[in-house]
Amino acid sequence: MSQTNAPKPDRSRYWLNLTLAGFAAQAGCVTLVIVLGAVLGGLWLDARFQTRPVMTLILVFASIPISLLVMFFIVRATTAKIKSNLKHQNGEEADIGKNG
Template sequence: MKTSRRGWIRVWNLALAGVLSQIGFIPVVAVVGAMLCGLWLDLRLGTRPVFTAACMIVGAALGLVVMVRTAMTAAAQFRIERPRKPEQPGSESSSTFEEPSS
């Protein structure tokens, strides 16, 4: 089964859109990871809310930056399908149905 170039472009774009639909999880993972690191530091150093709050703020900022950069990079990889050329009004088209003469 041979797939045309247009088919591959469509498959590529759909796969990329599927990956991009998951991009909103990047800031969530960054904030939760930073919170866990902050809690661990506060537990070790005995400074309960200081490192947790600071790490969550830094994690949120880094998560947003990474999300935007990833989205911009992925958006640049979308492929554009070129429209088919319109058929000339006087030319014979292969897509028209001709009834056989009997």
């Protein structure tokens, strides 16, 4: 059997991909925690005040923009960290997140 000499993958690209996958997992987990907290809090408030679906629906609908804002701040912080690491490694500005 012959072995092909495939080019080695770039290690910095590999770590960047792992970082982005970790970011996606983090954003998904944070969204899940916020929505589950809203559901559980709404169910508890509904049981406390006998307003069966009202408080749960209010908190779930309020959790949607909150989770989007939290995800936005996570994206900004992660992107800034990746850019600063790449800039520090390469000595030049990274092009992640730039259009064009």
